[in-house]
Amino acid sequence: MEPVVRLDGVKKIYGTGASAVTALKDVSYGFARGSFTAVMGQSGSGKTTLLQCAAGLTQPTSGTVSVGGADVTALTEAELSAMRRERVGFVFQAFNLLPALTAKQNIELPLRLAGRRADQEWVRELVSRARIADHMHRRPHELSGGQQQRVAICRALVAGPEVVFADEPTGNLDTRSGQEILSMLRLVVDTLKQTVILVTHDPAAAAHADRVLFLSDGQVANLMEAPTPEKVAAELSGQPSSPGLTRPTS
Numbered sequence: 001m002e003p004v005v006r007l008d009g010v011k012k013i014y015g016t017g018a019s020a021v022t023a024l025k026d027v028s029y030g031f032a033r034g035s036f037t038a039v040m041g042q043s044g045s046g047k048t049t050l051l052q053c054a055a056g057l058t059q060p061t062s063g064t065v066s067v068g069g070a071d072v073t074a075l076t077e078a079e080l081s082a083m084r085r086e087r088v089g090f091v092f093q094a095f096n097l098l099p100a101l102t103a104k105q106n107i108e109l110p111l112r113l114a115g116r117r118a119d120q121e122w123v124r125e126l127v128s129r130a131r132i133a134d135h136m137h138r139r140p141h142e143l144s145g146g147q148q149q150r151v152a153i154c155r156a157l158v159a160g161p162e163v164v165f166a167d168e169p170t171g172n173l174d175t176r177s178g179q180e181i182l183s184m185l186r187l188v189v190d191t192l193k194q195t196v197i198l199v200t201h202d203p204a205a206a207a208h209a210d211r212v213l214f215l216s217d218g219q220v221a222n223l224m225e226a227p228t229p230e231k232v233a234a235e236l237s238g239q240p241s242s243p244g245l246t247r248p249t250s
């Protein structure tokens with residue numbers, strides 16, 4: 001099956017001349033539709049850059065990125081904005097909810113910005129799965145961190161995106177709230193057949209994914225299927241190379 005997100009020969013250099021930093025050297029990888037992939041690696045290995053290139057938030061210096069079959073690197077700025085609004089969802093470490101809006105208004109915001117009406121049945125299903133149905137009238141400061149992040153996940157899903165990108169979504173949460181967020185991401189993959197790409201430092205978080213893509217120095221170093229916290233921690237401590245794991249062929 002055609003991957004929903006595909007990176008081919010992606011290179012990303014920030015800055016120019018003496019201050020240039022190569023964040024991604026040459027990354028080729030396809031994220032399968034309906035899969036949950038964690039992206040891991042040491043600090044500075046290029047995880048956030050990979051996610052931002054894959055989501056069309058930043059353009060690679062060279063190489064191509066496609067999302068749902070559309071070549072993101074060939075889109076105009078206006079087309080890119082539309083793609084980000086309608087085809088992908090984001091969940092960040094900072095919840096990024098608008099403080100003046102209620103939870104419901106925050107969830108429906110991406111659709112309003114796109115000039116679309118929210119499907120109320122879908123909104124009800126999402127908030128019920130996220131267990132925040134009783135808090136829809138509250139503003140962000142009246143919600144716990146975990147509840148705010150669950151609102152952010154509903155907002156990421158409301159437009160029915162092709163893929164959800166999550167960058168350290170549990171970074172600001174205690175262990176229990178973090179666990180709830182990861183269970184919810186797992187649920188949206190298992191029941192809504194969504195695709196989730198999660199950047200994390202935490203082996204326990206990565207263990208919720210179907211597979212882990214390890215980056216090292218701007219390149220894909222390894223791919224691990226059926227991760228456990230122990231296997232992931234062992235791989236991280238042994239980076240850049242570790243025997244017994246499948247090297248990606250794409």
Ligand SMILES: Nc1ncnc2c1ncn2[C@@H]1O[C@H](COP(=O)(O)OP(=O)(O)OP(=O)(O)O)[C@@H](O)[C@H]1O
Pocket residue numbers: 014015021022023041042043044045046047048049050
């Ligand atoms: N906007 C930028 N301008 C210049 N250099 C950048 C920029 N963003 C990232 N970098 C550099 O690119 C490299 C990869 O950064 P990136 O944030 O992708 O790594 P990361 O693996 O997500 O790191 P961390 O785990 O610390 O968040 C780093 O050397 C970083 O300093």
